[in-house]
Amino acid sequence: MTAQPISREERAGRAKTVFDHLESPQDALVLFDDQFIFYYCGFAFFPTERPVALIITREGERILFVPRLEREHAQQMGETERVADYPEFPGQRHPLRQLADLLTELGLDKAAIGVDHDGYPPVMGYDGPALSEALPGATVSRVSRALDHQMALKSPAEVELIRESARWGAHAHHLLQDYTRVGENETEVEARATKEATAAMIAALGDTYRGQNRWMSGAVALYRGQIGVHSALPHAMTTGATFQHGDTLVTGAGAAVWGYISELERTMFVGEASAQQKVFFQHMLNVQDIAFDALRPGRTCADVDMAVRAYYEREGLWDHWRHHVGHSLGQRIHESPFLDIGDMRPLEPGLVLSVEPGLYVPGLGGFRHSDTILITDTGMELLTDYPRDLDSLTLPA
Numbered sequence: 001m002t003a004q005p006i007s008r009e010e011r012a013g014r015a016k017t018v019f020d021h022l023e024s025p026q027d028a029l030v031l032f033d034d035q036f037i038f039y040y041c042g043f044a045f046f047p048t049e050r051p052v053a054l055i056i057t058r059e060g061e062r063i064l065f066v067p068r069l070e071r072e073h074a075q076q077m078g079e080t081e082r083v084a085d086y087p088e089f090p091g092q093r094h095p096l097r098q099l100a101d102l103l104t105e106l107g108l109d110k111a112a113i114g115v116d117h118d119g120y121p122p123v124m125g126y127d128g129p130a131l132s133e134a135l136p137g138a139t140v141s142r143v144s145r146a147l148d149h150q151m152a153l154k155s156p157a158e159v160e161l162i163r164e165s166a167r168w169g170a171h172a173h174h175l176l177q178d179y180t181r182v183g184e185n186e187t188e189v190e191a192r193a194t195k196e197a198t199a200a201m202i203a204a205l206g207d208t209y210r211g212q213n214r215w216m217s218g219a220v221a222l223y224r225g226q227i228g229v230h231s232a233l234p235h236a237m238t239t240g241a242t243f244q245h246g247d248t249l250v251t252g253a254g255a256a257v258w259g260y261i262s263e264l265e266r267t268m269f270v271g272e273a274s275a276q277q278k279v280f281f282q283h284m285l286n287v288q289d290i291a292f293d294a295l296r297p298g299r300t301c302a303d304v305d306m307a308v309r310a311y312y313e314r315e316g317l318w319d320h321w322r323h324h325v326g327h328s329l330g331q332r333i334h335e336s337p338f339l340d341i342g343d344m345r346p347l348e349p350g351l352v353l354s355v356e357p358g359l360y361v362p363g364l365g366g367f368r369h370s371d372t373i374l375i376t377d378t379g380m381e382l383l384t385d386y387p388r389d390l391d392s393l394t395l396p397a
Contacts, residue, residue, distance in 0.1 A: 006158065028106075037054045043078035159383075168257070169221070220252075248277060295355070325340070352383070
C-alpha cells in the first residue's frame with residue numbers, strides 16, 4: 001500500500017501551528033465544523049443535532065467535546081489528549097452550557113476564543129445559544145478564514161492522498177465510459193462502474209483502507225443526471241435516463257482515500273458529435289487551456305477567472321456562462337480559495353484546485369471538463385490524468 005493516512009504527528013503539528021495563521025492573538029480555539037475537527041484531530045463522524053466541538057489550546061492540547069453516544073468512538077478514533085462528554089441533546093442542561101462549563105474549568109471563561117461558528121450550527125433541528133452567550137466573559141471571534149487558509153495549503157502527504165484519489169477516480173471513469181452505450185440506464189451504469197472500481201481500489205490499497213469522507217464513498221463515477229439536454233444544467237440531479245444516440249454527457253469521478261478526494265469531469269458524446277457540439281467542445285478546451293496557462297504562483301485567483309472571462313467576451317459566449325473557473329478541494333469537495341473574479345487571494349504553492357470552466361447551451365447540452373491541479377513553485381501540475389480530446393471521448397453509437 002502506497003497511500004498512507006495522515007500521521008498523528010502531522011495532525012498534532014497542525015494544532016500547534018494553527019495559531020500562527022491567525023490575524024489576531026487567541027488563547028484557544030473552539031471548532032464545531034466536522035471538517036475542521038477531522039483536520040486537526042482525525043475524528044471522522046456524521047454531524048447530527050447533538051453538538052460536537054474541538055477545543056485547541058495555545059499549547060496544542062486538543063479536547064473533544066461529544067455526546068455520550070460518541071464517547072467510545074471519539075476515544076478510539078480521535079487523536080486528542082482528552083475526551084469530555086455530555087449526556088444528550090437537548091438534555092436537562094443544554095450541551096452549549098456544558099461546553100461553557102468545560103471552558104471555565106480550563107480557565108478560558110474570560111479568554112480570547114477563536115471559533116469557526118459562534119455556537120453549533122443548525123444541523124438536523126439543533127437549536128441553542130451562541131457560545132458568546134453561554135460564555136459572556138470571553139471574547140469570541142470568527143477565525144474560519146485563517147483556518148481555511150491553513151487547510152488550503154496541502155502538505156506532501158495530503159497531495160499524495162489526492163493523487164491516489166485521482167488515480168482511482170480515473171479508473172472508475174474508464175469503466176463508466178466503457179459501460180455507457182445506447183439503451184443502457186444511467187443508474188445501472190454508474191452503479192456497475194462504481195462497484196467494480198471500489199472493489200479494485202480496496203484490493204490494491206489493503207484491508208486497512210478507509211474512505212473517511214463525507215462526500216464520497218469508494219471510487220465513484222457518475223453522471224448526476226447530466227445527460228442529453230439535461231447536461232446543460234451544471235448541477236442536475238439523477239433522473240434514471242436511458243442513453244440515446246446524440247447525447248451530450250457530462251461526467252464526474254473521484255475517490256475517497258483517507259479523507260481526501262479529487263475531481264475529474266469530462267464531456268463525452270454518444271456517437272459522432274454534431275457540428276454544433278464540436279464547436280462548443282473546442283470552446284471548452286480553449287477556456288480550460290487559458291485557465292491552465294494562468295495558474296502560476298504569485299498571480300491571484302481573480303487573475304485566472306479574468307483571463308477566462310476575456311475569452312467569453314471576445315467570442316460572444318456570455319449567454320453560455322454559468323460559473324467561475326474552479327475552487328480548492330481536498331477534504332471538502334469545495335474549499336476556498338475560489339478561482340473567481342472576486343477572490344483576490346494569491347495562488348501559492350501547495351494549493352490544490354479544480355479547473356472547470358464550462359459552457360451551457362439549452363437544448364444542446366453542457367460542455368465542461370474538470371481537472372484537479374497542484375500549484376507548484378514554478379507553475380502547476382495536473383493531478384488528474386485522463387484524455388481530454390474529442391476522439392477519446394466519443395462513444396460508439
